[in-house]
Amino acid sequence: MSAPLLQVKAVETYYGNIRALNGVDVEVHRGEIVCLIGANGAGKSTLMMTICGSPQARTGAVMFEGEEITRMPTHEIARLRIAQSPEGRRIFPRMTVFENLQMGASLDNLKYFNEDVEKVFTLFPRLKERQAQRGGTLSGGEQQMLSIARALMARPKLLLLDEPSLGLAPLIVKGIFEAIKKLNKEEGLTVFLVEQNAFGALKLSDRGYVMVNGRVTMSGSGKELLANPEVRAAYLEGGRH
Amino acid sequence: MEYFVQQLVNGLTLGSIYGMIAIGYTMVYGIIGMINFAHGDIFMLGGFAALIVFLLLTTFIAGVPVVLALLLMMVVAMLTAGLWNWTIEKVAYRPLRGSFRLAPLITAIGMSIALSNFIQVTQGPRNKPIPPLVSSVYDVFGITISLKQIIIIIITAVLLSIFWYIVNKTPLGRAQRATEQDRKMAALLGVDVDRTISVTFIMGAALAAVAGTMYLMYYGVVVFTDGFVPGVKAFTAAVLGGIGSLPGAVLGGLLIGLIESLWSAYFTIDYKDVATFSILAIVLIFKPSGILGRPEVEKV
Ligand SMILES: Nc1ncnc2c1ncn2[C@@H]1O[C@H](COP(=O)(O)OP(=O)(O)O)[C@@H](O)[C@H]1O
Numbered sequence: 255m256s257a258p259l260l261q262v263k264a265v266e267t268y269y270g271n272i273r274a275l276n277g278v279d280v281e282v283h284r285g286e287i288v289c290l291i292g293a294n295g296a297g298k299s300t301l302m303m304t305i306c307g308s309p310q311a312r313t314g315a316v317m318f319e320g321e322e323i324t325r326m327p328t329h330e331i332a333r334l335r336i337a338q339s340p341e342g343r344r345i346f347p348r349m350t351v352f353e354n355l356q357m358g359a360s361l362d363n364l365k366y367f368n369e370d371v372e373k374v375f376t377l378f379p380r381l382k383e384r385q386a387q388r389g390g391t392l393s394g395g396e397q398q399m400l401s402i403a404r405a406l407m408a409r410p411k412l413l414l415l416d417e418p419s420l421g422l423a424p425l426i427v428k429g430i431f432e433a434i435k436k437l438n439k440e441e442g443l444t445v446f447l448v449e450q451n452a453f454g455a456l457k458l459s460d461r462g463y464v465m466v467n468g469r470v471t472m473s474g475s476g477k478e479l480l481a482n483p484e485v486r487a488a489y490l491e492g493g494r495h
Numbered sequence: 496m497e498y499f500v501q502q503l504v505n506g507l508t509l510g511s512i513y514g515m516i517a518i519g520y521t522m523v524y525g526i527i528g529m530i531n532f533a534h535g536d537i538f539m540l541g542g543f544a545a546l547i548v549f550l551l552l553t554t555f556i557a558g559v560p561v562v563l564a565l566l567l568m569m570v571v572a573m574l575t576a577g578l579w580n581w582t583i584e585k586v587a588y589r590p591l592r593g594s595f596r597l598a599p600l601i602t603a604i605g606m607s608i609a610l611s612n613f614i615q616v617t618q619g620p621r622n623k624p625i626p627p628l629v630s631s632v633y634d635v636f637g638i639t640i641s642l643k644q645i646i647i648i649i650i651t652a653v654l655l656s657i658f659w660y661i662v663n664k665t666p667l668g669r670a671q672r673a674t675e676q677d678r679k680m681a682a683l684l685g686v687d688v689d690r691t692i693s694v695t696f697i698m699g700a701a702l703a704a705v706a707g708t709m710y711l712m713y714y715g716v717v718v719f720t721d722g723f724v725p726g727v728k729a730f731t732a733a734v735l736g737g738i739g740s741l742p743g744a745v746l747g748g749l750l751i752g753l754i755e756s757l758w759s760a761y762f763t764i765d766y767k768d769v770a771t772f773s774i775l776a777i778v779l780i781f782k783p784s785g786i787l788g789r790p791e792v793e794k795v
C-alpha cells in the first residue's frame with residue numbers, strides 16, 4: 255500500500271493546560287472517505303483543526319503527502335490544498351455568497367475559477383440563486399452548502415468536513431451526503447469527515463474511527479463499525495438514523 | 496446664502512482631511528479591534544515628511560513645477576508613514592495580539608508619545624512654516640474657492656475611489672474583509688493573516704500621510720503636536736460614522752468638518768470643539784454604534 259495522504263501520529267493537542275487530544279493516530283489514503291465519530295466533546299473538531307495547525311499539536315506529528323506539516327502556519331497548510339468546512343460553518347456573514355466562494359479559491363488557481371464556480375453551482379443549485387445575497391442571511395442548510403462549496407473551490411487534495419449534517423433537515427443531509435459520494439466517485443476526492451449522525455456517515459464511508467475522550471478507541475471499515483455491538487450501543491441505537 | 500455655501504466648501508475641505516485620517520482608525524479597528532492611538536501622529540509624520548521634501552526641492556532645484564513638488568511630497572510622505580506604521584505594528588502591536596485588551600492600547604499611546612517627541616527633538620518644537628505652494632483663488636458665483644481646496648477635494652475623491660476599489664473588488668480587499676470577519680477561517684482558506692494586517696496598517700498610514708501633506712499645503716505650517724487635535728477629531732469622525740465602517744469614516748469626517756466650519760461661521764469659534772463633541776455625544780446616545788455602524792452582535 256502506498257504512503258497515506260494524511261497521517262496523524264501520536265498527536266497531543268492542548269488548550270492551555272487542558273489536553274484535548276491524547277495520542278491520536280489516524281490515516282487517510284487517497285480516494286477514501288473516512289469518518290470520525292464520537293460523543294460531544296470527544297475531541298473531533300480539535301483533531302480537524304490540529305490537522306490545519308490551529309491549534310498546533312504539542313507532540314506527535316501530522317504528515318501530508320509524506321511531508322511533516324505539524325509546525326506549518328495554517329495558511330501555508332491551506333495552500334497545500336487541505337480544505338476544511340469547519341464546525342459552525344464559519345461563513346463570512348458580510349460577504350456575498352459569490353465572494354465567499356472567491357475566498358475559497360486560492361490565488362494560484364483563479365484560472366479555474368469560472369469552471370469551478372459552475373461546478374459547485376451544479377452541485378448546489380440553491381447557491382446559484384443566492385449568489386448575490388450576504389452569507390449571514392442564508393438559512394442553516396444553505397450556509398452548510400456554501401461552507402462545503404467554498405472548501406471545494408480550493409480544488410482540495412483532502413477535504414475535511416466537520417459535522418456537515420448538524421442541525422439540518424434529513425432531506426438536506428441526504429443531499430449533502432450524496433454530493434460527497436458523487437465527488438468521491440467521479441473525481442476521486444479524498445474526504446475525512448466528522449459526524450454525529452453515525453449511521454449515515456458510516457454507510458457513506460470506506461473506513462471509520464471512533465473517538466472517546468481525546469483517544470481513538472476503535473477503527474475499521476464502515477461495515478464493521480456499523481455491525482459492532484459497542485458502536486451500535488453507543489452511537490446508533492436511540493441515535494439519529 | 497453665499498456665505499453659507501462658502502462655509503460648506505470650507506467645511507468639505509477640512510472634512511476631507513479628517514475623513515482620510517479617520518479611515519486608518521476605522522480599518523485598524525475593524526481588522527484587529529484596536530484603537531490605534533498613534534494614528535494621529537502618523538498624520539503629523541506625513542506632514543513633516545512632506546515639509547522636508549519641499550525644503551529639499553526648493554533648496555537644491557530651482558523652479559520645480561508645483562504639481563511635481565506636491566506629487567513628490569505626497570509619495571514620500573506615504574512611504575515614510577507606511578514604513579513607520581508597518582514597523583510599529585510588527586514590533587509593538589503584533590507581539591501583544593491576544594494579550595489583554597488594554598495592552599495594545601497603552602502601547603499605542605506610548606508609540607504616539609515616542610513619535611511626537613522624536614519629531615520634537617529632531618525637527619524642533621516650533622511651528623514649521625512653508626511659503627504658499629498654490630495661491631490661486633477663484634470666484635464662482637460670489638463664492639471664493641481656492642485652488643488648494645479644489646486640490647484637496649479632488650485628491651480625496653480620487654484616493655477614496657481607489658481605496659474603495661481595493662477593499663471591495665480585489666483579492667487583497669477580500670482578504671482584509673475576511674480577516675476582519677473571521678480571522679481563523681481566513682487562515683484556513685490560505686489568507687496570510689499577519690501580512691494582511693500589515694498591509695492594512697500601511698494603507699491607513701498612507702492615507703493619513705496624504706492628509707498630512709494636504710494639511711501642510713492648506714495651512715502652510717506643521718508642528719510636532721499636530722498629531723493630537725486633528726487625530727482626536729478624526730477618531731471622533733470614525734466613531735460618529737460608526738467605527739469599523741469605511742463609508743462611515745468618510746461621512747463622519749465630512750460631518751465634523753462641516754459642523755466646525757458652520758459653527759465657527761455663525762456662532763463663536765471658541766466653542767467649535769464643544770459643538771463637535773456635543774453632536775458626537777448626542778448621536779451616540781441615540782445610535783451607540785454610530786451613523787453607519789452595525790450593532791455589536793457578532794464581534795468575538
Ligand atoms: N477553544 C477551546 N478552548 C478550550 N477548550 C476547548 C476549546 N475547544 C474545545 N475545547 C475542549 O476540548 C475538548 C474537545 O472539544 P471538541 O474538539 O470541540 O470536541 P468535539 O468536536 O468532539 O465535540 C472539549 O472538552 C472542549 O471543551
Ligand SMILES: [Mg+2]
Pocket residue numbers: 298299300341
Ligand atoms: Mg465538534
